[in-house]
Amino acid sequence: MKRTFAILFASTALVAAIGLPAWSAMHGSVQFEGSRDAALAASRDSGASPVLVGDHDDGDRRHGRRLRHGGDDDDHDEGDGEDDDESRPGNSSxxxxxxxxxxxQNGLFGSGAAPKVQVN
Amino acid sequence: MRTIFAALALTTALTLSGIAMAKPVTLTTTLKNYGGNGAYLAIYVTDPKGAYAGSLWMAGTKSKYYEHLSDWYRATGGNTAEINGITGASVGAGRQMEITLDLADALFDAGYILHIDAAVEDMRDSPNEIAVPLTAGGASQSVQGRRYIANFSYGM
Known part of the structure; x- marks a missing residue:
């Protein structure tokens, strides 16, 4: 009898040890999908375009060599040559x-004189 | 004391020779009215063997877009140290940009070629839009671009 209880106890403990983490992981991923769907639905309702952090969509890059500012919060007007932060010093990137x-000092410049630029 | 004077004379001579071996050159680039946003332009030079020699100017400050200046990017790996101190804003359609640089005399009549890569938001990239040999005789001669640049010239 004692032996049967011991085997039952051991098997239950084993199932619990393996099953619980697996179950919680599955449950977590379902929650994530649910929250993602909810976020997408909310953004659709509000008319805003959703931004999925971590979705690596390189399709635009592969589909042609075109410079895209999309999702960048840039406020470009057609014909405007000035980027919002272009004159801001200390841009880390x-x-x-x-x-x-x-x-x-690449050998092209005769001195360290600063270049002069004018846009008309 | 003599050593100090000798050193001073040497450094002065070297400085003066450096100044004498360079001259101000104005690069004038006029863009077409292509109907898009400001153009990113990479102006750089290749040596007589066709190898990248260095950059002269970058119009456009956001480094994440430099890969669209594909020939320049291939040559430099997008290294922004190549364009520190020679970078300004992108250039709008129909605008004219004049840059005056103090360039080494050795660049002229020695087989060096000036190149311009161009890229515009949501429009096709245009590597090597301009390729013009740097010669004293070629100064002030206007060259047409392929896609975004109406004309380019350099004056001494």
Whole structure:
């Protein structure tokens, strides 16, 4: 009798140990899908375009060599040559703007004089 | 004391020779009215062997779009250190950009070629839109672009 109880107890513990994490993982993913669907539905209702963080959609890049500003919060008007933050120094991902540092020492420039630019 | 004077004379001579071996050059680029947003332009030079020698100007500051300036990007890997201090805003359709740079004399009549890659939002990329040899005789001669640039010239 004791042996039967021991086997039953051990098998129950084993099932619980394996099954519970698996069940909770499945349940979690369903919740995620549900929240994603809810977010998509909400965005449809409000008329806003949804942004799915983590969806790596490189389709546009592969489909042609076109520069796209989409989803960038840029406020471009047609014919406008100025990007919103183009004159802002200290852009961590971009190059240093003209005048803020000397031109690169690539042998093309005769001196460290800052270039002059004018757009008409 | 003599050593100091000698060093001063040497550095002065080197500085003066450096100044004498360069001249201001104005690059004038006029864009077509292509009906789109501001153009990103990469202006760079290749040496007589066709290898990338360096950049002269980048119009457009957002580095995430530089891959669309494909020839420049291939040559530089998009390294923004190549364009630190020589970067400005993108250029609108129909606008004219004039850049004055102090360029080394050695670039002229020595087989160097100036290239311009262009890219516009939602329009086709245009690598090597302009390719013009840098020669004293070619100064002030207007060259037409392929897609976005109406004409380009350099003046000394």
């Amino acid at each position: 971009g190059p240093a703007p003209a005048g803020s540092v000397a031109p690169p």
